[in-house]
Amino acid sequence: MSKNLSDYRRNYNKMELLEEYLEKDPFVQFKTWFEEMEGSSSNSEVNAMNVSSIGLDGFPKSRIVLLKEFNTEGFIFYTNFGSDKAKAIVENPKVCLSFFWPEMERQVIIKGTAEKSSEDKAKEYFSSRPRGSQLGAWTSHQSSEIASREVLDKTLKELELEFQDKKIPKPEFWGGFLVKPISFEFWQGRSNRLHDRILYTEERRIWTFKRLAP
Numbered sequence: 001m002s003k004n005l006s007d008y009r010r011n012y013n014k015m016e017l018l019e020e021y022l023e024k025d026p027f028v029q030f031k032t033w034f035e036e037m038e039g040s041s042s043n044s045e046v047n048a049m050n051v052s053s054i055g056l057d058g059f060p061k062s063r064i065v066l067l068k069e070f071n072t073e074g075f076i077f078y079t080n081f082g083s084d085k086a087k088a089i090v091e092n093p094k095v096c097l098s099f100f101w102p103e104m105e106r107q108v109i110i111k112g113t114a115e116k117s118s119e120d121k122a123k124e125y126f127s128s129r130p131r132g133s134q135l136g137a138w139t140s141h142q143s144s145e146i147a148s149r150e151v152l153d154k155t156l157k158e159l160e161l162e163f164q165d166k167k168i169p170k171p172e173f174w175g176g177f178l179v180k181p182i183s184f185e186f187w188q189g190r191s192n193r194l195h196d197r198i199l200y201t202e203e204r205r206i207w208t209f210k211r212l213a214p
Ligand SMILES: Cc1cc2nc3c(=O)[nH]c(=O)nc-3n(C[C@H](O)[C@H](O)[C@H](O)COP(=O)(O)O)c2cc1C
Pocket: 045, 048, 061, 063, 064, 065, 066, 067, 077, 078, 079, 080, 083, 084, 085, 086, 142, 143
């Protein structure tokens, strides 16, 4: 290590998050921040988000997935339904999504409940994916043990032949989860570690927000 970890220090001072500029609806606030990130010069993966779930072993586990849609209902990502995360979510649908957008010194944390999203939407999205990704989905029984890398490469070759000149259908074991939020926290880095934190919660379909100490 070239640098002592305690010397890593960054002052956040690009922006502020003040009540007077907040949207009443956290979905709109999220959209605003998302679009600002998309519009920034950064080439990082703006739609990469952390999904945390409680595993079958009782421990939380987080992993990055790609947000593929958000609308007034919630946030959709796609995955293998045989994976660790899918099994965990089916057993305990309470999840947490988080985004870290360092270029904007921002973080968003969304708690919610996940459910399988529409099969039609999943088919539509699957058919829009590059052929290689479609074959990849068929090839990998995500999160299960495999003997070697060669196993994957061999399976891919076999599937390439099987589907040659054919449309590749969506596997039944692959699809989306829709996360319906119960809270949103928007975090804007500020100087002296006195960051802005705004928490939105919903009661009887009405969203309100409050400020949290940083
Ligand atoms: C940038 C990035 C994007 C990813 N996107 C997805 C995704 O959209 N869906 C998915 O299932 N896994 C995605 N992964 C892989 C997951 O992080 C994870 O390794 C995989 O889903 C297996 O997780 P699990 O065993 O906890 O179910 C992505 C990883 C990275 C780093």
